[in-house]
Amino acid sequence: MNVSTRRTREIIASMRIIWKEPLLLVAILAIFYFLILFVAFPIFQVFRYSLVVDKQFDPSNYVAVFSARYYYQPFLNSILLGTITATTGSIMGFGFAYALTRTALPLKGFFRQTITFPIISPPFVVALSAILLFGRAGSLAPILQRIIGEYSIYGLGGLVFVETIAYGPTAFLVLYGVLQAIDPALEEASMDLGASRARVFTTVTLPLAVPGIASAWLLVFIQSMADFGNPMIISGDFRVLSVQAFLQITGMYDLSRGATLAVLLFIPTTVAFFLQKYWVSRKSYVTVTGKPTAATIKRLEWYIKVPVYTLCIVFTAMVFLLYGTIIYGSFQKLWGVDRTLTLNNYVQMFRVGKDYIIDSLSLSTLATPLTGLLGMFIAFLVVRKRFIGRGVMEFTSMLTFAVPGTVVGIGYILAFNQRSALFPFILTGTGWIIVLLLIFRNMPVGIRSGIAALQQIDPAIEEASTDLGADSSTTFRRVTLPMIAPAFFSGLAFGFVKAMTAISAVIFVVSGKWNLITVAILGFVDNSQYAPAAAMSLLLIVIVMISLGIIQLVVNRIGQGVRTTTIIG
């Protein structure tokens, strides 16, 4: 019996088992339908609109884009921005990770909390704060001007600064895991054989961390390329793809040109994602198990301590400065002009933004548990079940993670502003399109935490349940779900944070009837109403932190003590 016939038989055998459980079969088919409809179809639509003109294949959009500087400059700009930010973010992340895993830096918990804080805050808050501090009326602008001369915070420099703070933490989390997983005995062995601290670093630590650094670099590159909120606020004349695609569609109603720019955004980010997932991670020498190894922290030379500690202190101070400015700014009458403290901004913010807040809360609250359940269930199917198309399911469900929000948002307009053979309803303008977008955009987080949790559970426990007569759904409900509950709730926490702070995709599908808090903040910023914008950002951060706190309490009650922050990122 050769390999292919054996495989065929195996597949047929596994199909037979699935046939015996119609509920499972229905669930698998339903999930495939949803994934095709809400993940693949919108992306397909973006490509179709960019390539098909008047029902005929026509590359004229691309020709136009690449012949006009107005269109291709944003592409080059985005790549440039992504490259610089990925580099600065990785350096920062590595410095922090090294300090926290390899040195005797005091107050490690404090530094860790502070550096990861930007992850749970709305992404564009940093840009807003940067304007308050370093913008034209910025309170620190005169000082900075004296140091570096004439400058503008609007543009590439400001963007790199802001995105490094916003996305450096992602690099930190990746590299923290990697450095923690490098066996300290390797570094000891190197030292034991005569290497100085610097040689240990260059011959052992760094080479082993290289795949991790590449991973971190690519992830920050993706986030920077896909970032919409920060460039919207602070890019000035430095035009980037995500913003240009948005302006094409909402400003000029040019769907096909917008779709073309979205494709240009889609390609490099997706390539980077697959490089990271399938190539870089395979080169890794260390497996991140989450099991921390006690690093040996002994006498460190000054030439390591000084730069690393300086980096940590400067960045931590920067985070405090930026978020402190948001708090301070939200109470000032008119930033840079009238420093009287007032609550007016909050009054104004509530008057204008009450509906936004309510919409954001209710839509996110509706989307979050659905995200979590769907994510968990897909994780369960992917890890534990054998069926045709399992790989495709995993691939498709992870796809939204790789695709920039702008592309997904445009895809949702193009896919659901008319009836189609796949889906006979128009969703544009409803609250449902926002909920669905939030669910399918944040689902990969749920899947990832689910897969991680499931892989730690011995399949024999589930087999025991099946052995005692339970079918798949009962086993999932009575055995699997309770065991993965902590991961589930941590996934929920992150899903909620992402839903509340989302901007790049949802901005395309909000409507007069259903709108979101992040869009409202951008609106304030657009009108140069920075103080109400700061007030609303602060409110959003407070809501997010309260909900994280509640979910952490629930997780602690369940008892496994999984920290939500460990799942985040």
Added chain:
Amino acid sequence: MREDYLILNDLVKIFGGARESVVAVDHVSLQVREGELVTLLGPSGCGKTTTLRMIAGFEFPTSGDIHLDGERMNNVPPNRRPTTMVFQNYALFPHMSVAQNIAYGLKIHRVAGRQIKERVEEVMRLVGLKGMGGRPPAQLSGGQQQRVSLARSLIMEPKVLLLDEPLSNLDAKLRESTRIEIRKLQRRVGITSVYVTHDQEEAMTLSDRVVIMNEGRIQQIGTPSEIYSHPANRFVADFIGKANFLDARIAAVDSPTGLTLDVYGTDLKVSAATESLAEGMNVIVVVRPESVALESKPAGGLTGVIQESVYLGSETVYEVQLEDRLITVKVPNPEEHTLFAVDQEVAVLLKEKSLHILPAEEPAG
């Protein structure tokens, strides 16, 4: 051969801060001869690894001194110490080939390329890794990885070779053969070695001298046979091999090296230094399972009842109820003896020559 090649002088290591601290190593003093292999043996948490790591320079002593070849080592960082270590999990650099791993230390010390190549090949031949230089360590078996680790340390020609439970990740069979190989290699190279293990069999077969540690303190230093036949205290007796402990009273002190014991009403002549002993004192008799003979016909003396019998081929192990104690007895070559049945009454004969006595109330620890 220098007697005081490596000196540990009153070493203390305290971990933790003011609020919570653990005394890992508690006033440890030791002298290692040049060319000698000394084993630090003890249960986990006894301070043996911490002591080794202080010799390597990975931990700095809270107090006390380390001298190596006449030089004080206390403040010398590990990369400047003439010691190399074989790590428990080998700590091979996964991003380097076998040859690169072995050459690493020489490269750090800027030895010329050609010389490195020669020496790497020589060491690889020595440990039996010939022809494997190009492979990544992940492709080697556990035993081979272990040898790479050993080669990587040996090539540096350290003044002291440190081995931190190097065999604990190997399976039982391989452990035994590697143990013998390490011993042969150490003798051939004549390298001074400190070896940490929790496996008493390993310590007995490998060492010139064994240092038994418990709770950070040295319990006894001696050759394997000294430690086995004359354990300094109950801990050592129990940790090295199996031991039965019987309560006894000194019936008479016969000479400076001999006395008569009263064990459950039976007199036994035992040889021991009697200097600090006097008639009427209570003592503990250490009885090894193989120092007991059983006979089927009780003829005066001690009698016991067989509670359990386990046939092991080369020997039979009995559990025998002797008065208020359950003692373990090993009878070799069961084919030559009558086998005893459970509940059978037997005469228990203690071989007087191999009995060892300890004071009844020993100081804590």
